[in-house]
Amino acid sequence: MSNKFSRRNFVKAGAAVGAASLAAGFSPFAIGGAHGSKKVVVVGGGVGGATAAKYIKMMDSSIDVTLIEANKDYYTCFLSNEVLGGDRQMNTLKISYAGLKGHGVKVVNDIVTGIDSGKQMVKTRGGDSFKYDRCIVSPGVDFKWELIDGYDASVAENTPHAWKAGPQTVTLRKQLESMRDGGTVIIAPPPNPFRCPPGPGERISQIAHYLKNNKPKSKILAFDPKKGFSKKGLFVDGWARHYGFDAGSMSGGLIDYTLQDGVVAYDARTKTVTTKSGNKIKGDVVNIIPAQKAGAIAAAAGLTNAKGWCPIKGNTFESTQHKNIHVIGDAAIASPLPKSGYAANSEGKVCAAAVVALLNGKEAPHPTYVNTCYSIIAPNDGISVAMVYNFVDGKIGKVKGSGGLTPKAFDAKARAREQQYAYSWFENIKADSWG
Amino acid sequence: MKHVKTLGTALIFGSLAFSGASLAGGASGEALSYTCAGCHGTNGASTGPASPSLAGMSAVYLADSMRAFKSGERESTIMMRIAKGYDDDDFDKMGAFFEKQTMHIADQSAGGMAGKGEKLHEKYCDKCHAESGMDPEDEAGQLGGQWTAYTEYQLQDVMDGTRDPGKKMTKALKKMHKKEGDAGIQALLDYYASKK
Known part of the structure; x- marks a missing residue:
């Protein structure tokens, strides 16, 4: 979008905002783009932002939706662990924004530098300004680099976290490929809360799958600051069946998992991690997943709390700190909804319905949410966790008795199907969010 | 698009349709159905390879299945785990939503026995699954154009007793299998996959 175009929008949007607050009887079927149409600016084109943008257009095509995203293409975090394991190619993770454009969403390739909640204006590094009636911020996560001495964004170029899929996924895969048989892979899962709770367990599984078939003398050493981790029972059962692991000692075969002793320092020159208890271990491949917080723009816009996450109202995802700005996805405090792709997709729809209703002078409809996460332990061995959520007494809650984990007793037929359903999840959530 | 028109109404009436008994707390059919899309596709049109499409499915069949x-x-x-989050009213709303959508035909290749499969379908399945299993009026599941992996799972489950779809179907399928063997099942799958 050119400067000229955005200035023109700015003038017309000024009139639109004035009308919006009075427009209790506004017709949702008003035709026409520029003249008086309501403006939504979506910041971030990940699962949450893309879903919200698409569904707003599906629900009310008269709303002018602009999505601003830093990257030309998006790479899904989900199933990127299979790239590390060698069973998936990077191009299957790649998403273009053509689908959203087809729904009438204006996609702008730029970086948002500020959100002025008073002027209701989003500003970009490219120098453009975008006026909004409602802004939806879906910035994903950023890292608390300061918690691991010696590890930062530049060190992560060569010692990748790979917790945002893309070039770092490729780097980590190449490092695994070039590692000698008998090498040590160090994985440092993050403290809670973080994006994709079952992700570290799946990553360990996928790397073990690669090592088993290619470098069986190697070892994965995990140093986790937490007391436990998501889907632990199912993962350790799978590691025992596939990778020689012993659940009692939490070690054996290809994997050695240390709980309550996370990585606190890293020496990039010698590839040596230091754990909280003072252990120093040298790795051949090191994967540090740092502690997380909401994406940087959320803090810059004053949307975060002291812990770095964004408090929201659970039925609209409107920030409790700034009016007319909604925050969805991993950055939002939507607990008990997890920080997952499926939850971001579900939140995007709840937020879209609320924004459409509010822009049309109506009350936000009653929300409903689902989360479903799959993990692939090994070929033909998929597991899942699911939950249905409701909104009761002003809070998001789990629907009692719903959801839960794949039953622990191993059933080969069901596990093979879960893998196929995981791939269906992958294809459908890509299409539903960006297609 | 159909949903654009229906949703305007839904947003107006959604907040009035609150039912205290509903586990999902009175959400509209649209809102409930949108939560399915991450696995079953936007408006129930699944991109596969295994999650079944729900679009255009019989409302009665969908609600009964849930x-x-x-x-x-x-x-x-x-699905067993997720279904526990909803009540009958929610299932009926989802069924009504998906039945309104245009039936989705899976983009997949079919094996070479579709001709044989068509004859088997007419002999053993057509009585309950009308129009190649593509008529929601029959209040049965979609067969033609459904994702093959899903249909295959269902036939496996009926054969090994995991799924009891009622005596009629179990009897018909087993009778067909006894006469035609696994090739008969493959022929049926080829036929359903060939429907465009």
Whole structure:
């Protein structure tokens, strides 16, 4: 979008905002783009932002939706662990924004530098300004680099976290490929809360799958600051069946998992991690997943709390700190909804319905949410966790008795199907969010 | 697009349709159905390879299936767990939503026995699954144009007793299998996959 175009929008949007607050009887079927149409600016084109943008257009095509995203293409975090394991190619993770454009969403390739909640204006590094009636911020996560001495964004170029899929996924895969048989892979899962709770367990599984078939003398050493981790029972059962692991000692075969002793320092020159208890271990491949917080723009816009996450109202995802700005996805405090792709997709729809209703002078409809996460332990061995959520007494809650984990007793037929359903999840959530 | 028109109405009436008994707390059919899309596709049009499409499916069949998943009468990997989050009213709303959508035809290749499969379908299946299993009026599941992996799972489950779809179907399928063997099942799958 050119400067000229955005200035023109700015003038017309000024009139639109004035009308919006009075427009209790506004017709949702008003035709026409520029003249008086309501403006939504979506910041971030990940699962949450893309879903919200698409569904707003599906629900009310008269709303002018602009999505601003830093990257030309998006790479899904989900199933990127299979790239590390060698069973998936990077191009299957790649998403273009053509689908959203087809729904009438204006996609702008730029970086948002500020959100002025008073002027209701989003500003970009490219120098453009975008006026909004409602802004939806879906910035994903950023890292608390300061918690691991010696590890930062530049060190992560060569010692990748790979917790945002893309070039770092490729780097980590190449490092695994070039590692000698008998090498040590160090994985440092993050403290809670973080994006994709079952992700570290799946990553360990996928790397073990690669090592088993290619470098069986190697070892994965995990140093986790937490007391436990998501889907632990199912993962350790799978590691025992596939990778020689012993659940009692939490070690054996290809994997050695240390709980309550996370990585606190890293020496990039010698590839040596230091754990909280003072252990120093040298790795051949090191994967540090740092502690997380909401994406940087959320803090810059004053949307975060002291812990770095964004408090929201659970039925609209409107920030409790700034009016007319909604925050969805991993950055939002939507607990008990997890920080997952499926939850971001579900939140995007709840937020879209609320924004459409509010822009049309109506009350936000009653929300409903689902989360479903799959993990692939090994070929033909998929597991899942699911939950249905409701909104009761002003809070998001789990629907009692719903959801839960794949039953622990191993059933080969069901596990093979879960893998196929995981791939269906992958294809459908890509299409539903960006297609 | 159909949903654009219907949603305007839904947003107006959604907040009035609150039912205290509903586990999902009175959400509209649209809102409930949108939560399915991450696995079953936007408006129930699944991109596969295994999650079934729900678009254009019989409302009665969908709601009955969800009730059976919820009670455990019908087994599944994950649907049983998710179905426990909803009540009958929610299932009816989802069924009504998906039935309104245009039936989705899976983009997949078919094996070479579709001709044989068509004859078998007419002989053993057509009585309950009308129009190649593509007529929601029959209040049965979609067969033609459904994802093959899903249909294959269902036939496996009926054959090994995991799924009891009622005496009629079990009897018909087993009779067909006794006469035609596994090739008969493959022929049926080829036929359903060939429907465009």
